[in-house]
Amino acid sequence: QQQVKQSPQSLIVQKGGISIINCAYENTAFDYFPWYQQFPGKGPALLIAIRPDVSEKKEGRFTISFNKSAKQFSLHIMDSQPGDSATYFCAASGSGSSGSARQLTFGSGTQLTVLP
Amino acid sequence: ETGVTQTPRHLVMGMTNKKSLKCEQHLGHNAMYWYKQSAKKPLELMFVYNFKEQTENNSVPSRFSPECPNSSHLFLHLHTLQPEDSALYLCASSQLSGAEYEQYFGPGTRLTVT
Numbered sequence: 303q304q305q306v307k308q309s310p311q312s313l314i315v316q317k318g319g320i321s322i323i324n325c326a327y328e329n330t331a332f333d334y335f336p337w338y339q340q341f342p343g344k345g346p347a348l349l350i351a352i353r354p355d356v357s358e359k360k361e362g363r364f365t366i367s368f369n370k371s372a373k374q375f376s377l378h379i380m381d382s383q384p385g386d387s388a389t390y391f392c393a394a395s396g397s398g399s400s401g402s403a404r405q406l407t408f409g410s411g412t413q414l415t416v417l418p
Numbered sequence: 419e420t421g422v423t424q425t426p427r428h429l430v431m432g433m434t435n436k437k438s439l440k441c442e443q444h445l446g447h448n449a450m451y452w453y454k455q456s457a458k459k460p461l462e463l464m465f466v467y468n469f470k471e472q473t474e475n476n477s478v479p480s481r482f483s484p485e486c487p488n489s490s491h492l493f494l495h496l497h498t499l500q501p502e503d504s505a506l507y508l509c510a511s512s513q514l515s516g517a518e519y520e521q522y523f524g525p526g527t528r529l530t531v532t
Contacts, residue, residue, distance in 0.1 A: 311458070334519050345422070345508050345523030346461070391461065395519065403449035403468050403512065404519050408461040 306394050308409025315416050321379040323412045325392035328373065332394040334404065337366065337377045340389045340411075349390070350377070382416045389413050420444055422524035424509050430530045433499060439527045441492040441509030449514050450492040451521065452484060455506040467492065468514055499531045 307326045315321045325335075336351035352359045352366040352375065359366045365378040379386055392409040422443045431437050443450065452464040466474035467486040481503075483495040492509055506528050510521040 306460070336520070338523075343525065345510075345525050347523065348520045351520070403451070403466050403473065403514055405463055405466065405474065406461075406521060410458065410460045 306392060306407050306409045308392050308412060310412060311410070312413045313415070315382045315414065317382065317384060317416055317418050319382050319416075321382045321386070321414055321416070322376060323390055323392070323414070324374065324376045325394075325409050326372075326374045327394050327407075329394070329396065329407075330373070331396040332407075333397055334395045335366070335368065335375050336393050336406070337364075338391040338393060338408075340391065346391055379414075382414075384416045384418050387414055387416050422509055422511055422522050424507075424524035424527050426527060427525065428528045428530075430532060431496070431499065432532055433501070435499075436495070436497040438496065439494040439507055439509075439529075441494075441524055443490055443492075443509075443511035443522070443524075445511055445522060447511035447513055447522070448489050449512045450486060450489070451510040451512075452492065452494050453508040453510065453523075455508055455526065461508065465494075496529075499529075501531050504529055504531045 309324050337349045338346035339349045340346040350361050350364050352368050354370050363380045368375045390412045393406040395404040395406045425440045448469050450467045454462045463476050464478045465484040481498050485493040506526040508526045509524045512521045
């Protein structure tokens with residue numbers, strides 16, 4: 303019930319195209335859904351995050367779509383650029399007990415390649 | 419230094435060696451984490467510390483031993499590791515409460531066990 307399933311494992315997109323990465327979860331106690339971006343040799347960095355009280359959040363070219371009833375959320379990268387080539391991880395966490403650190407459950411990652 | 423730093427960046431050790439990984443956060447956070455990242459697998463949470471107190475140990479073998487002397491520093495002591503322990507070890511930090519749930523990651527230590 304703690305799993306977050308991510309697809310596809312790899313994605314190749316032409317410059318200017320739309321990249322779409324999907325995640326599904328089972329634990330209905332999850333209430334925070336971030337996406338992380340990781341470049342080679344670097345740690346993951348938060349890209350964008352959403353809470354289940356909204357169905358969509360947009361920041362620049364990056365949009366999260368959230369479907370609470372289906373327990374799915376997705377990352378859309380509009381006008382994809384070669385600089386977006388990286389590994390993307392979805393994650394989810396619940397509030398846990400008071401005063402405790404939130405634990406993130408990560409998906410297995412999607413390696414995105416944007417061709418020039 | 420800013421953000422989360424980790425040293426060393428690369429480590430090669432034999433199965434009988436003892437080594438330590440170091441993490442330091444300069445963000446004023448009060449929670450710190452160790453993760454293991456293996457190829458094509460989700461990040462695996464190993465240990466969580468709140469205010470220097472360990473709160474989670476996700477069934478990690480005893481050959482990994484964490485230490486958190488204060489809220490800014492985190493160590494992972496390694497001994498008698500196995501080749502399957504070769505991976506990228508990531509440290510992260512975050513605030514405990516409020517709206518700031520974001521975990522900030524260091525660049526990781528690439529560990530190779532020979």
